[in-house]
Amino acid sequence: MLVELIFVVIKILVVITVLLLGVAYMTWLERKVIGHMQVRLGPTHVGWKGLLQPIADGLKLVAKEDIIPTMVDKPVYIIAPLLSLIPALSAFAVIPFTNATVNLFGTEYHLYITDVNIGLLYVLALSSVGTYGIIMSGWASNSKYALLGSLRSSAQVISYETAMGLSLIGPVLLAGTVSLKGITEAQANGFWFIVPQFVAFVVYLISAIAETNRAPFDLPEAETELVAGFHVEYSSMKFAMFFLAEYANMYVVSSIATIVFLGGWNGPFGPSFIWFILKIVALMFFYLWLRATLPRLRFDQLMTLGWKILIPIALVNVVVTSIVLYAIN
Amino acid sequence: MVENLVSIMPELLMTIFGLILIVIDVIAGKNSKSGVGYFGIFFIIVALLASIPVGGFKIFGFGGTLVWDMYSFAFFFVFAIAYILSTLGSVDYLRERGILKGEFYTIMFFSIIGMMFMVSATDLSVLYAGMETMAISMYILAGFEKGNLKSNESGLKYFIIGAFSSAIFLFGLSYIYGYTGSTKYVDIANMIQANGLNNFNIKLGMVMMLAGLAFKISAVPFHMWAPDVYTGAPTPATGFMTVAPKAAAMGAIVRFVWIALEPAAAQWQLFFSILAVLTMTYGNLVALAQNNVKRMLAYSAISHAGYMLIGVVSANELGYQSIALYTMIYGFMNIGAFTIISLLKNNGVIENERIESFAGLGKKYPVVSLAMLIFMFSLAGIPPLAGFMGKFYIFTAAVKSGIIWLAIIGVINSVIACYYYMRVTIFMYFKESEYDVDVNMKPASFIASMIAALFVIIIGVFPSFFMDLVKYMIV
Amino acid sequence: MEQLGFYILAFLAIISSIFMITRENPVHSALWMLLTFFSVAGIFVQLNAEFIAAIQVLVYAGAILVLYLFVVMLLNPKSKGFIRIPFRYVLGIVASFVIFVQVLLTLQSANVIGKAGVYTQEAYKQYGNVKLFGYELFSNYLVPFEVVSIMLLVAMIGAIVLAKKD
Numbered sequence: 001m002l003v004e005l006i007f008v009v010i011k012i013l014v015v016i017t018v019l020l021l022g023v024a025y026m027t028w029l030e031r032k033v034i035g036h037m038q039v040r041l042g043p044t045h046v047g048w049k050g051l052l053q054p055i056a057d058g059l060k061l062v063a064k065e066d067i068i069p070t071m072v073d074k075p076v077y078i079i080a081p082l083l084s085l086i087p088a089l090s091a092f093a094v095i096p097f098t099n100a101t102v103n104l105f106g107t108e109y110h111l112y113i114t115d116v117n118i119g120l121l122y123v124l125a126l127s128s129v130g131t132y133g134i135i136m137s138g139w140a141s142n143s144k145y146a147l148l149g150s151l152r153s154s155a156q157v158i159s160y161e162t163a164m165g166l167s168l169i170g171p172v173l174l175a176g177t178v179s180l181k182g183i184t185e186a187q188a189n190g191f192w193f194i195v196p197q198f199v200a201f202v203v204y205l206i207s208a209i210a211e212t213n214r215a216p217f218d219l220p221e222a223e224t225e226l227v228a229g230f231h232v233e234y235s236s237m238k239f240a241m242f243f244l245a246e247y248a249n250m251y252v253v254s255s256i257a258t259i260v261f262l263g264g265w266n267g268p269f270g271p272s273f274i275w276f277i278l279k280i281v282a283l284m285f286f287y288l289w290l291r292a293t294l295p296r297l298r299f300d301q302l303m304t305l306g307w308k309i310l311i312p313i314a315l316v317n318v319v320v321t322s323i324v325l326y327a328i329n
Numbered sequence: 330m331v332e333n334l335v336s337i338m339p340e341l342l343m344t345i346f347g348l349i350l351i352v353i354d355v356i357a358g359k360n361s362k363s364g365v366g367y368f369g370i371f372f373i374i375v376a377l378l379a380s381i382p383v384g385g386f387k388i389f390g391f392g393g394t395l396v397w398d399m400y401s402f403a404f405f406f407v408f409a410i411a412y413i414l415s416t417l418g419s420v421d422y423l424r425e426r427g428i429l430k431g432e433f434y435t436i437m438f439f440s441i442i443g444m445m446f447m448v449s450a451t452d453l454s455v456l457y458a459g460m461e462t463m464a465i466s467m468y469i470l471a472g473f474e475k476g477n478l479k480s481n482e483s484g485l486k487y488f489i490i491g492a493f494s495s496a497i498f499l500f501g502l503s504y505i506y507g508y509t510g511s512t513k514y515v516d517i518a519n520m521i522q523a524n525g526l527n528n529f530n531i532k533l534g535m536v537m538m539l540a541g542l543a544f545k546i547s548a549v550p551f552h553m554w555a556p557d558v559y560t561g562a563p564t565p566a567t568g569f570m571t572v573a574p575k576a577a578a579m580g581a582i583v584r585f586v587w588i589a590l591e592p593a594a595a596q597w598q599l600f601f602s603i604l605a606v607l608t609m610t611y612g613n614l615v616a617l618a619q620n621n622v623k624r625m626l627a628y629s630a631i632s633h634a635g636y637m638l639i640g641v642v643s644a645n646e647l648g649y650q651s652i653a654l655y656t657m658i659y660g661f662m663n664i665g666a667f668t669i670i671s672l673l674k675n676n677g678v679i680e681n682e683r684i685e686s687f688a689g690l691g692k693k694y695p696v697v698s699l700a701m702l703i704f705m706f707s708l709a710g711i712p713p714l715a716g717f718m719g720k721f722y723i724f725t726a727a728v729k730s731g732i733i734w735l736a737i738i739g740v741i742n743s744v745i746a747c748y749y750y751m752r753v754t755i756f757m758y759f760k761e762s763e764y765d766v767d768v769n770m771k772p773a774s775f776i777a778s779m780i781a782a783l784f785v786i787i788i789g790v791f792p793s794f795f796m797d798l799v800k801y802m803i804v
Numbered sequence: 805m806e807q808l809g810f811y812i813l814a815f816l817a818i819i820s821s822i823f824m825i826t827r828e829n830p831v832h833s834a835l836w837m838l839l840t841f842f843s844v845a846g847i848f849v850q851l852n853a854e855f856i857a858a859i860q861v862l863v864y865a866g867a868i869l870v871l872y873l874f875v876v877m878l879l880n881p882k883s884k885g886f887i888r889i890p891f892r893y894v895l896g897i898v899a900s901f902v903i904f905v906q907v908l909l910t911l912q913s914a915n916v917i918g919k920a921g922v923y924t925q926e927a928y929k930q931y932g933n934v935k936l937f938g939y940e941l942f943s944n945y946l947v948p949f950e951v952v953s954i955m956l957l958v959a960m961i962g963a964i965v966l967a968k969k970d
Contacts, residue, residue: 076835117932121858128866132838135873139831151877154870161866178934337947344954351961391947432965439958446951458951462958469962475970484966504910510921529909 003105011113015092023247024054030288037292058240066236069141076140081234081241084133087126088248094119095255096181098273099265112181119180120172123256124165127211130249131157134213134230137242141233149229152219152299159306160210160217166314167203170196170321171260180256184264192263197321201261203314205286208253210306212246215291219299254283336390336397339380339405340449343442346372350438354431363424363773365431366416369438373409380405393513394452401449403653403799404580408441410660411573417777418668419565421769428474428563437569440466444577451588453502453512453538456581460498460545463574464491470570471562483561490554491544498541504534514589522592535590539600542585545578546634549607556615559627564682567623568667571630576656579637583649586641594644602642602735609635609742616749623670623682625749626663629708632746633659636723639739643726650799651722657795658707658719658788665781666704668774669697677764687753689762697768698757700782707785709750710743715788722796810850817843825896830876834869841865852928855937 028043028050035042043050068077096112103109116122131154138150171193172178175186187193194201210217219229226232231242258264258279267275297305334341350372354365380402382388387398416434423429443462450456468491472484506512508531509520526532540551547555559567590597612632619625637659640652675686691698707716720743727736788795817840824836841864848857923936931939941949 073829073831076831079835116854117934118854118858121855121862121934125858125861125866128862128870129838131866131870132835135870135877136831136835139873139877147877151874154874158867158870177932179932347954392944394944394947427970430965432961436958436961436965439954439961442954443951443958446947452948454945454948455951458948458955462951462955465955465959465962469958469966472966475966533906533910 003107004109007104007109008113011111012093015113016089019089019092019248019251020244022251023244024058026247026250026284027057027243028054029284030291033285033288034292037289061240062237064236066238069143069233071142072233073140073142076136077233078238080133080137080140081238081245082133083136084130084245085241085248087130087133088245088252091123091126091252092248092255094122094180095252096184096259097255097265097276098271099184100272115179115181117177117179120168120178120183120256120260123180123252124161124168127249127252128157128161130245133242133245137234138230141230143233145226145228145232146230149219149226149232153213153230156210156213156217156219156302156306159303160207160310163203163306163310163314164207164211166311166318167200167207168256168260169314169318170200173318173321173325180259180264184259184266187263188266192261192266194261194263197261197317199313199317200321201257203310203317204257204261207306207310208257209287209290210302212249212253214246214250214287216294216296217302218296219302250284250287251280254280254287257283332388333390336388336395336449339376339397339401340442340445342376342379343373343438343445346376347435347438347442350431350435354435357431362429362431363420366420366434369434370413370416373412373438373441377405377409389451393515394450394455395446396449396451398449400580400584400649400653401445404448404576404656405445407576407653407656407660408444408573410657411569411576411664412437412441414660414664414668414777414781415565415569417773417780418568418664418671419563420773421771422563422565422671422774425769426474426476426563428476433470433473433566436466436469440470441573444573444580447577448580448584450581451514451584453505453514453517456585457495457499457502460578460581461495463577464495464545467491467570467574470566471558473566474563477561479561480563481561483558486554486561487558494541494544494551497537497544501534501537501539501541504530505538508534514585517589518591521590526593526596532596535593535597536600539582539597542578542582543604546575546582546637547608547631548604548634548638549611549631552608552611552631555631556624556627559630560621560624564623564667564671567627568664568671571626571663571667572656572660575630575634575637576660579634579641579652579656582641583652586644587649598642598644598732601638602732605635605638605642605735606738607635608632608638609739613742613745613749617745619749620684621680621682622684622687622753623667625684625753626666626670629746629749630663632742633663633708635742636720636739639727639735640723642735643723643730643732645726645730647722647729648726650796651719651726653799654795655719655723657799658715658785661781661784661788662704662707662714662716665700665778665785666708668778668781669701669704672697672768672770672774674767674769675764676767679764684753684756685763686766687756688760688764688766689757690766690768691758693762693766694768694770697770697778700778701757702754703782703785705750705753707789709747711747713789715785715792718789718792722792806850810847813843813846813850817847831873834873834876838865838869841869852933853937854933 031053032042032050043053046052046056068074093113094116096110096115098111101108101110134153134157135150138146138148138153141147171183174193174196175183177183177186183193209215213219231239234242255276258276262279265272265276267278346369350365350369353368354362357364380397382397382399382402385399387396389396415437419433420429423433440463443459443464443466446455446459447463450459468484468488471487472480474480502512505517508528509517511517511520521531526535544551544554559571562570586594586597609632612628612630612635616625616628616632619628637652637655640648640655642648670682673681673686675681675683679685687701690701703714707714710716710720720739724736724739727733727739820836820839820843824833824840827833827836841860845857845860845865848854848860927936
């Protein structure tokens with residue numbers, strides 16, 4: 001019992017540390033990749049090829065003065081960044097990133113934190129809670145730009161959550177379970193779900209980008225219109241938390257895409273962990289690629305895309321999948 | 330499998346037709362939205378003919394959560410009457426106010442599906458889901474005239490109080506479920522049969538559930554919403570709202586007390602007899618003071634719910650049959666009356682529905698006035714019109730089961746009610762008109778009111794035929 | 805251990821609901837309500853009803869409360885607070901007290917004699933909550949489930965009719 005408890009705590013700590021490091025180096029990768037795509041060099045000064053840049057940025061943010069504007073709603077203002085970061089990190093509790101096990105005192109333990117039988121729903125629920133951070137920050141800041149950004153964001157997230165949830169139903173029907181481990185195992189001996197569910201994959205990818213407020217759907221923070229959107233009044237560590245949350249959310253949606261559509265830890269050879277990471281990195285690269293390539297959508301275009309295109313496609317996909325499955329069985 | 334399909338077939342048919350109706354609404358041009366309503370009438374007649382339980386069968390489906398029998402069919406017939414008459418009567422009213430939209434008819438159509446589920450439910454969860462379908466449709470219909478503040482108020486008030494009553498109903502349902510471990514009527518009955526009603530939980534659950542249902546039939550003291558809602562809603566919608574949901578809730582109550590609460594008859598008889606007395610008396614007394622005919626009919630709708638409750642209290646077959654007959658008759662006469670009210674247009678300063686608008690109508694528009702006279706006499710229960718027959722059977726049922734005092738109160742009440750119904754006819758025939766009033770009679774509403782008047786007379790003259798019809802309902 | 809978890813969650817739910825109805829600022833109320841939803845979801849998890857818990861968070865916290873906040877932010881109502889009006893204060897206390905007594909009575913007479921549930925601990929372990937829930941929903945409760953879909957359709961049509969500009 002005690003061993004188990006300590007082991008779980010260690011697992012949580014390791015996962016969070018790796019995740020935060022991943023987030024830090026994602027920012028480096030982002031600047032590098034986009035730099036090269038735009039024929040620039042990106043960061044070069046701090047460390048070899050600028051590899052220490054994220055550490056320097058982190059130190060800078062921690063060391064900065066924490067400014068709380070006078071007119072803000074203080075408790076809400078302080079809770080908001082936490083409300084967006086904590087759900088993003090908690091989602092990793094159910095992500096099965098490897099099938100390797102470790103033997104401790106005669107009992108086999110798996111290396112991921114846990115597997116619950118509502119895994120996918122748990123992640124969806126947490127991602128919907130993440131919206132609160134954005135709404136609260138926008139409202140508590142008592143600033144026009146922040147409020148506009150947060151209203152845009154909540155509208156966007158609610159709209160795209162529907163499409164996202166619907167796109168995930170197809171693979172869930174194929175797997176017959178909503179446990180993430182179960183979904184991964186369902187793809188172990190067959191094809192990955194991206195093959196029969198390609199439409200769902202595309203819908204999921206688009207809505208996942210919108211869900212994480214990334215370009216080209218980054219209207220909530222649209223620098224050119226809203227300065228920085230919902231976190232315009234935040235500084236120092238609180239700003240860093242929003243930043244972390246955004247990137248952690250990217251990792252979450254990429255992990256879900258990996259597990260649900262790309263076979264999770266399954267790979268032709270070698271350790272399962274590597275395959276999982278590779279798939280995630282590929283998806284993350286795709287995000288950066290999009291950001292460097294596509295211009296931002298207008299708000300009405302965004303809503304039209306979500307409600308009139310993605311949701312109907314996802315619905316049709318669900319219907320077709322169910323009919324085909326029924327016919328086969 | 331076949332049993333399941335047969336038991337749900339009428340509702341299934343109606344749902345399919347409802348979906349087709351939505352498509353028709355999309356196709357229909359902006360000026361021909363009344364066509365949606367006419368298609369609805371056609372569909373409902375087809376569904377009605379297709380779902381006659383030939384030979385009076387009774388089929389349970391889906392593990393005893395649903396039943397289709399003559400009783401369900403009788404109430405389906407009542408809803409169909411309400412739909413057909415209100416649709417015909419509403420076209421011109423809505424067009425004149427610029428709110429002639431296909432959705433009015435679609436929503437009315439879907440509300441009927443909810444009501445059918447209510448009546449044919451033998452499981453509390455089906456009952457609740459059907460009730461909510463009906464209630465939500467009614468909120469929308471009440472607030473349908475967006476530009477009119479009164480209609481907005483009506484919709485919102487109905488919504489808030491309706492939601493509240495649903496919450497009470499659900500709270501009671503959860504108590505019953507917690508106590509009996511089932512939502513099926515039969516299981517509840519068995520549980521009460523075996524263990525009696527001594528437990529606090531089940532008593533509380535029953536009272537709250539029946540109170541929630543009493544909200545829907547606007548029984549006193551759960552009537553507060555009714556006058557404002559009925560007055561504010563668009564007049565054809567009011568006609569529909571006073572008849573169909575009330576019939577559905579009565580049907581659901583009867584089905585529920587008939588199956589689930591059989592072993593506990595004495596208790597709920599007391600509950601309902603108190604409600605019946607309060608409802609009749611309050612509705613009639615307040616209606617006496619009204620000068621707005623629409624509002625007066627709203628209060629009269631409350632009192633009619635009281636008469637119907639007498640049928641529930643009498644708890645015998647005749648009582649249940651007469652409720653079905655009464656709702657049918659009430660549908661004809663009340664929607665007819667509301668149709669005629671909706672036609673009045675007062676060019677003076679007062680509201681169209683004020684009783685002064687009716688002054689001198691008898692000379693100017695003899696046909697309309699005659700129809701109104703028939704409806705008023707029938708509502709008052711004057712022989713030989715249908716309203717009298719309805720009341721006659723209800724009171725007979727009460728006398729048969731030995732609750733003569735309730736029948737006497739009912740009779741006294743219908744005597745009181747005569748005053749305010751007669752007042753309208755007196756204004757029509759014996760007063761000189763003070764204002765310039767037009768009756769905007771168009772073919773559709775003319776047909777609606779004439780059908781209604783005709784049936785009021787026919788049922789009054791040949792009641793035995795219709796009584797035979799409902800006689801098979803109780804199998 | 806499990807008992808302790810329940811008491812913590814229940815206490816949290818009660819405290820946050822009290823804060824929810826006493827806050828003057830509607831946005832603060834909404835935040836406390838969020839905490840209530842979470843505590844209730846936690847209690848559902850303890851009852852082996854993970855699916856309900858997830859749906860509770862997904863639907864109530866994730867969608868309904870967000871829409872509610874949306875309205876609050878757009879309208880910015882200046883509430884004087886529920887608690888400031890003495891009459892309602894008294895009324896509220898009386899109503900709460902009645903419900904409290906009623907629940908107490910229920911607990912006191914909690915000799916529930918209904919049928920025992922069909923699904924045992926073993927079935928739960930074997931199939932998981934989601935599957936059992938789905939099975940029940942599409943077999944025993946199929947009819948109400950479908951009726952609810954009709955209800956939602958009607959509500960949707962109604963919302964569009966009432967909200968659309970002519």
